[in-house]
Amino acid sequence: MPTNVLVPVDGHERAFAGLEYCFASFPDATITALYVVDPTRDHYATVGDVESPEQRAQEAAARVLEAAESRAERHGRDLQTETRTGRPHSQILEHTVEENVDHVVVGSHGESPIAGTYLGRVGEAVVRRSPVTTTVVAEPPTELRERELPGRVLVPVDGSEQATAALVYALEEFTDAAITALHVVDLPFDHSVGEVKGTYLESILEELDERSEEILESATERADERDAALETDRSYGSPANEIVEYALDAEFDQLVMGIHGRSLAARLVTGSVAEAVARRSPLTVTLVRGSPHGT
The missing domain is CATH 3.40.50.620 (HUPs)
Incomplete structure (x- = not known):
């Protein structure tokens, strides 16, 4: 704290x-x-x-x-x-x-x-x-003042150290909160356009979905290590926009995000995306710096 x-x-x-x-x-x-x-x-x-x-x-x-x-x-x-x-x-x-x-x-x-x-x-x-x-x-x-903080907390995760640090922060600092880890799959094509089954896009989607599952499973493990409850979810879209829309649609009270990500993974939820969310979100956003502590 x-x-x-x-x-x-x-x-x-x-x-x-x-x-x-x-x-x-x-x-x-x-x-x-x-x-x-x-x-x-x-x-x-x-x-x-x-x-x-x-x-x-x-x-x-x-x-x-x-x-x-x-x-x-x-x-x-x-x-x-x-x-x-x-x-x-x-x-x-x-x-x-x-x-x-x-x-x-x-x-x-x-x-x-x-x-x-x-x-x-x-x-x-x-x-x-x-x-x-x-x-x-x-x-x-x-x-x-109408919110009962910490309330419902949304933590976008992408597998980077910075996103993990944000999740650890939320789990350890907001022990009374209902926390959800969200992974936004940033597709290189419009997910709303028809079915991708049977096309070359199917393998791309499968690979991204598998990676998403790994990220969310890792988030769950972090919560289990702390005997903390954690919901997980996945959505598709442009990360900054999707994070804000998801938080509003699901009536979260605040967001916690990692910042200054330097992972080699493409299209991280850290760094510029976190700053963009802080600019656009009508909800409180905490930007966590540093690497995750503990296991």
Whole structure:
């Protein structure tokens, strides 16, 4: 379980969703709310304002962090706060390294952590460059509070070390969750077009299905080693799109994925696919870095 969690906040309601997720998911962690003053931007200036941009920024930081502390108090949680000055994504990453943060939680704005301002555009850099596991919370706090986290967790698997690390993370950190391992078969042809039996495509499909069975069996073995229950399923399609659609159709509460995959296997569910899911998913997505620990 994460012990030192960083939540960047900027005053937007979506950013506070990151705090709500932490309060529900990490009951024993030390949580720090970080506000970064960007000296290149002044959103609070008004005509005739005698305050300097620095004064306005510091006052804004104080208001936002006070609001964060109020949310923590309502949950009966302690909250550390910090203000830093500089480029937001750089300061977030520097704090992560300097303070030995082991998990970063960012709230996204709207449909994507990339689009929008501050944490919107900053989220892209954090997701790509963070040295630790990162969670992107796409839902507003009001919707998040309606979920009983961890709830139902979907873990896409592809046989890579990174996907296995994500599965191990979910099995060990979300012991009360209902977890499903999903393998998406990315076919080199349109699976919806007629029958493939008797054509040259049949052998391709059989080979991919056999590989899928091996991957899902391996996932089940990981769960059995931990005396954990695990459902498995297989679907066909473009991985990023199919993962998001599957999660929504089956009413999952969140996704856990491996990132920065370097396997030689083609069309991995890690790396760019994980980032694409984080961009598109309206559900919370945790991107796990590192190799699986344990057996």
